[in-house]
Amino acid sequence: MVIDKIRKRENSQEENSKKRADIPIGKWVKCDKCKEILYKEIVHDNYSICPNCGNYFRLSSRRRLIQIIDENTYEEFDLNLSNINPLNIPDYPKKLQSLKEKTGLNEAVRCGIGKIHGEKVVCCIMDGNFLMGSMGSIVGEKITYSIEKAIEFHLPLIIFSVSGGARMQEGILSLMQMAKTASAIARLDKEGLLYISVLTDPTYGGVTASFAMLGDIILAEPKAMIGFAGPRVIRQTIGQELPEGFQTSEFLLEHGFIDKIVERKEMKNTLYKLLLVHKYV
């Protein structure tokens, strides 16, 4: 549901996750798991995985795009949407503006059509650097538009999720984006089109409880945190500690809620294979 529900279970992990989202400027980066100082380019050339301990760094949508979509094939939908401020929260527009400048994104998701080893797909990639990938009116609109384009062009759909959930600052209108996106996925489903949902660290709240959990096939990166309610809220509600590994990809796989955990290096090939299997359906 919410941005800060995504706290890790232990304080040390909590700090780590903050650092992870915040890769320092410069040529060096510290792995928050093994604490090794690493040359950034080596990390990036290694799919943003620590070459020392295998820890996954969080990916910006730009890097995700490079890893998944064939070079020069991605055409982003030009929707030219601008936020307005339904709850009249004083610093919300300013915050959005500064995030736009800082990230070069216009919102927390990138949407467009591109190719995976030559196979055309509609592909949405959320970006955790933009208000923790939270879903407000524009994210909901862009995702819904993308689903409708997949229907119009009869293309498969892939959505990479990373999100704290519905965006608090747009109140009930954010909540309603769950209804909107889930309804659009239902339409896609009736058209017999393939939807692959890929869950990455972290995916929570209103995103988990709408399009992210509605894939025909649901993949996840290893050790990603995925859930509906955040660990802090659950802990507060039940007044006890949470079990080891709770809400990780491995936990979801064990309980039957995702189809497969896929290593980052294998993601593009796995998606390609799945696309081919469904090509002539």
Add this chain to the structure above:
Amino acid sequence: MSNSNNKKNVLSAWDRVLLARDPNRPTSLDYISLIFDDFIELHGDRLSKDDASIVCGIATCNNKHFTIIAEQKGRNTKENIERNFGMPNPESYRKAIRFMKQAEKFKRPVITFIDTKGAYPGIEAEEKGQGESIAKSMFTMSTLSVPILSFVIGEGSSGGALAIGIADKVIMLENSIYSILSPEGYASILWKDSSKVKEATEEMKLTAQDLYHLKVIDKVLPEPTGGAGKNVEQVANLIKNEIIENIDALSKIPVNNLLDNRYKKFRKIGNYVI
């Protein structure tokens, strides 16, 4: 119906939150027994459990048959434990989905009553796929080929409320609320201070009037001064009239148009400029 508009107009959003949460406020089953002739409750998700925070069944009103899906709070501790404080587990949403599909099979309109603090945040709820169950419930409702009406009668909080709220018409009682999460949660997240709950309430736009102006809901039904509990028969009658009128009108719409309208109704909700 509204015997003291002046008094009602001075209610703050926080006053309405208190009314919506009043332990003596009529619950779904109170309305169901007053509106319908012979409610037959049916249980279970046919997978693992009967979760009592959502009540399902078949009922008759004005010689028409309906499927009822209703979030149910308890009145006292014993009832609340039984009802999980009106906070549904995944089994409740799966039970709801089962009855939606049954309604479709037998061409019965669906009436839902929304009244929850939210879907339950617990270990078992996560193990059993709380997110998936809510998503699937909305997914199912959005293309269900029978008319659907939703009434928000108390608290409509977060995905746990919306899960059974994808309807052709969404109607709220005057002192009910509908929001992205509780005001306490909102204050805690945005201001790191859950004691600022009143400020949060005023900012969130969660009253029936706010939601009507935001075009998220279709209609607000008036309550007597002091809240629905002051005259539950009167409020039940208003709901009953809405059911009769709306179902009559919706039943005449060809299914394709009905589904198209339902899609567009939610499709257009959002706040942005092109």
